[in-house]
Amino acid sequence: MFKKILYPTDFSDVAAKALDYIKHLKEAGSQEVVILHVINQRTIDGLMRHAVSDSHIDTWLKTAKTVAQESLAEMGKELEALGFSVKTIIKTGFPWSEILNLEEQEAPSIIVIGSHGRSNIGEIFLGSVSERVIRRCKRPVMVIKREPAV
Amino acid sequence: MFKKILYPTDFSDVAAKALDYIKHLKEAGSQEVVILHVINQRTIDGLMRHAVSDSHIDTWLKTAKTVAQESLAEMGKELEALGFSVKTIIKTGFPWSEILNLEEQEAPSIIVIGSHGRSNIGEIFLGSVSERVIRRCKRPVMVIKREPAV
Numbered sequence: 001m002f003k004k005i006l007y008p009t010d011f012s013d014v015a016a017k018a019l020d021y022i023k024h025l026k027e028a029g030s031q032e033v034v035i036l037h038v039i040n041q042r043t044i045d046g047l048m049r050h051a052v053s054d055s056h057i058d059t060w061l062k063t064a065k066t067v068a069q070e071s072l073a074e075m076g077k078e079l080e081a082l083g084f085s086v087k088t089i090i091k092t093g094f095p096w097s098e099i100l101n102l103e104e105q106e107a108p109s110i111i112v113i114g115s116h117g118r119s120n121i122g123e124i125f126l127g128s129v130s131e132r133v134i135r136r137c138k139r140p141v142m143v144i145k146r147e148p149a150v
Numbered sequence: 151m152f153k154k155i156l157y158p159t160d161f162s163d164v165a166a167k168a169l170d171y172i173k174h175l176k177e178a179g180s181q182e183v184v185i186l187h188v189i190n191q192r193t194i195d196g197l198m199r200h201a202v203s204d205s206h207i208d209t210w211l212k213t214a215k216t217v218a219q220e221s222l223a224e225m226g227k228e229l230e231a232l233g234f235s236v237k238t239i240i241k242t243g244f245p246w247s248e249i250l251n252l253e254e255q256e257a258p259s260i261i262v263i264g265s266h267g268r269s270n271i272g273e274i275f276l277g278s279v280s281e282r283v284i285r286r287c288k289r290p291v292m293v294i295k296r297e298p299a300v
Contacts, residue, residue: 001171024179027177029174141293145288147288
């Protein structure tokens with residue numbers, strides 16, 4: 001039931017918190033983690049709108065990919081040390097859409113995702129990426145919120 | 151991280167599916183399950199609007215509670231046989247609101263909930279109860295959808 005996990009990360013604190021939950025699913029039979037990082041198309045569009053030159057955008061994109069690759073490799077090593085098999089994937093696009101595409105391709109047992117919610121007078125809002133994923137994904141999804149320290 | 155689970159059930163198929171996930175969390179350190187069933191205030195309001203007499207509503211409510219108690223006891227036994235400690239709770243009210251109240255009171259490690267989604271041209275909508283719970287809960291939540299057979 002938890003055999004193959006799809007774990008999208010934006011390298012945020014709440015994504016790191018989600019990774020801790022994944023580690024604890026090992027005992028419940030998890031074997032494989034597909035780690036996905038999406039370089040946000042919106043950022044690239046933003047750079048273009050601000051008339052950043054193509055060659056600068058190219059450089060930025062290459063750097064972003066290199067940094068992401070290093071971070072994913074690091075996470076992968078950590079998970080492999082715990083006995084997981086790991087696949088790391090970097091995409092460029094809209095995160096929610098790339099996550100759902102990968103759900104179709106990889107058919108994970110479950111998606112584990114951090115949610116950038118903000119609290120506001122007793123309510124905690126979901127982040128827009130996690131909200132879209134939760135709404136549209138077909139498989140079980142575990143949502144880890146920023147608060148509280150449980 | 152999965153020590154204490156809050157499990158709201160409306161006795162539906164998708165809630166039963168969520169229970170299967172809970173059983174598999176035992177290996178990941180789950181110890182306690184709080185099972186909650188909420189008798190929906192909306193149903194009672196509906197009976198009242200249709201001019202059902204108070205004594206009939208009382209009888210209906212008593213029966214609903216008895217049936218719910220039996221079902222929860224049955225689930226409790228199943229979970230206890232697997233080594234969980236179990237608490238069963240029946241409330242009358244609005245399900246999403248009672249679930250969130252109990253989250254505050256019981257401070258579970260995670261909420262595991264089934265979602266009555268319906269698919270519609272490639273989109274799967276969340277049920278209204280699970281959507282409200284996911285939006286407003288503070289703790290991690292695992293959402294089990296009706297589809298697909300994973």
